[in-house]
Amino acid sequence: MKTIKIGLLGLGNIGTGTYKTLDMNRAEIEKAAGTSVDIVKILERDVDRDRGITVPKEKFTSDPDDIFKNPEIDIVIELLGGIEPASTFMLTAMQNGKHVVSANKAAIAANYDKLIETAKENNVIFRFEASVGGGIPILGTLTGPLCANRFEEVMGIVNGTTNYILTKMTVDGLDYDTVLKDAQAKGFAEADPTADVEGIDAANKLSILMALMFDKYIAPDKIPTTGITHITSEAIEDARSRNCTIKLIAHARKLDDGEVDYKVAPMEISNEHPLAGINNEFNAVFVTGNAVGDVMFYGKGAGPLPTGSAVLGDVIEISKTIK
């Protein structure tokens, strides 16, 4: 049996979750892939941090070329986060003939066309299931079992931090600042929450969803984006009086003339709509196709193991193809 060899860029939370998931579910993963799967090199300076996993020290390197120029490595998993150097690393990996898996929505949304084109030019596979919805298998479903549809609309709750904050404001009647501080204390919001609460993270994900659903790439900074920082308890009560709940929605819709209308903004969702009941840190993506009608996918949009599960789903797909 061939072994698929992986170079991992970054052993932070998601990298550790991916390593852990591979250890934990090796039998299922290798059965599905039809090959052995091994992470052989890890680009990570912090060798000594206690991550709750045992990683042989010789796997660590601080030189990316130990991965890119290593002829044994088939797949590079990029889990560094941030636009650079992640984007350049993904392109370099592709140019060296490596298939690439990434969970990095910021880098993918910023450089979508270049990444897709470079993968094509170098005849390698580029997959990024974990970049939208974390563990929720939305991208592979849109491009797989649902691809006999012409897509009409997507409405996504794709950011767990803002959904947690809005849920606590709605259920407990607390104001934004109080809930944000609580979310930061509990680890549901970062010390600098800007990318989440201003809707930037959701715009990155909408950019990726639109590229796959409508074959139309819009850079995230061109998506009209409103965050949740101005949402008051009064606005939430007003919505409730109309039998609605306020959610931060990444929304895109195909118009009759073929154009696509898109934005990220807090919206009042009728309590009859399935998205209204998606609470706390959960994510959901509601999609309308011209044959299937309305479908919705729900799950944990973040977290080391859910995201690791999606990353390894991509590794399995690539392994099945190249083995």
Next chain:
Amino acid sequence: MKTIKIGLLGLGNIGTGTYKTLDMNRAEIEKAAGTSVDIVKILERDVDRDRGITVPKEKFTSDPDDIFKNPEIDIVIELLGGIEPASTFMLTAMQNGKHVVSANKAAIAANYDKLIETAKENNVIFRFEASVGGGIPILGTLTGPLCANRFEEVMGIVNGTTNYILTKMTVDGLDYDTVLKDAQAKGFAEADPTADVEGIDAANKLSILMALMFDKYIAPDKIPTTGITHITSEAIEDARSRNCTIKLIAHARKLDDGEVDYKVAPMEISNEHPLAGINNEFNAVFVTGNAVGDVMFYGKGAGPLPTGSAVLGDVIEISKTIK
């Protein structure tokens, strides 16, 4: 560009929906498949029925061998329904080297092992996404993007008729017999509703889900099955007083000793649980994996176009592999 040629068994509601979806979304389907796709022969006696589609008369045949023995045909789509002759036809198609797509849960659940084994022996692909959850892409997700998980549990609302009846009983406070008659009048329940209301259809789907999730085939008649015919308005009110909703659930759970516990039965679901809000004819499948945690898939579990969308998703997957 190669053309993938299809033989279709049955042009009833689902067959017509599949034909219609292919006509409507041909551009998307052929782009995704990377080939032309054409239904060249249809096994169907009723040539003259008005189906709202234009089918050239020369495509019809009443002789199955016109499909099985036709060397041009790559894929057979079986949409006859019922266990026989559908099962025998699928096996014969495989033995003649045809890849097979089916939406027929009764036939697949009854003859799962034989169908899988025959496909393997004849080196053909067998796909059946539409057999569980209609248009909801659940099977391809379990065996695709989620397959890096060890699955722990599934809870499914997988029968639209019973969910419609229970929803009307719950929301409108009506009794079972009144709602059943209304559902029959509206076309949401069949004249003989036994397979739905007694849970037989749900047991067929649970059998297929367990085979894929736990690699364990249990014949549907070995699954303890209770339908909804004995559910009273009082039981629904009792559940409501406990903040619960009664749903017909197809349930399977992996036990600590590796065995699987399974049944189809009406269950009280807490109103906090996402399944409690799945109403009317909608279906939803709630799955727990050891890495991804809880995920749920929601959509129309039946209907010609949603089911046709799932059937054609399978056709695209096969076409990509064999083209």
